[in-house]
Amino acid sequence: MVRQAKAQRILTHDQIWVALDRLAARAGLSPSGLAKRAGLDPTTFNRSKRVTSDGRERWPSTESIAKALAAADSSMATFVTLIDGVQGHGCCVPLLGFAEAGASGAFDEFGFPSGHGWAVVALPTAEDHNTFALKVSGNALQPAYRDGDIILVSPGTPVHKGDRVVLKTRADDMLVATLKRRTTKGVELLPLGAAQGEHRLSTSDVAWLARIIWASQ
16 A cells, blocks of 8 residues: 555545646646556556455555655655646646536546546646546537537636536536525536526435536637
8 A cells, every 4th residue: 555644644545646747738648558567567557456356455566656756856755746637827726527427426526536537637727725627528508518528627726607517416417607596405507518408406306406617718
């Protein structure tokens, strides 16, 4: 097991692997590309290698991390900043296809990214450390968002009337819309795409709602 202490904190399996993903992205490589450049088996950092066949977490070795840092011309101090998601003028956030975001287990009960299937994308600095990205597929959200656009979602940013938001229902439906009204009883959403209609949901039907703070163009 690889443990990296910072302020007496023991890091998790996912944090270490996400940091390796960020290290690869920072070097302009895929995880496989980073492993190959480090002189390792190209599959060393693949997602399939992170969990054993019987479901146990597999940790990267300290040797493989050291070789990856050398290949990316980075230091352990840099690796620690990547664990915390800090990269100077930019940042990396978890990325998932919008179509996959409705799957059970993609988020925890608070609307934070969870489980497997997330990639990493470099984006402008996000102050909320729980920020994540979703990739739009299809044309249902035109003209606001096009196929392939990436939207940056911040669960920790206050949401106000008129903000563009992502909402997940307890039935695992994902909605992107403009917040028209929010009360203790429910929410009203205005459509972004011409093919959509206005949505009214009771509070009991809403799993979480978060503000969109940035979108690729």
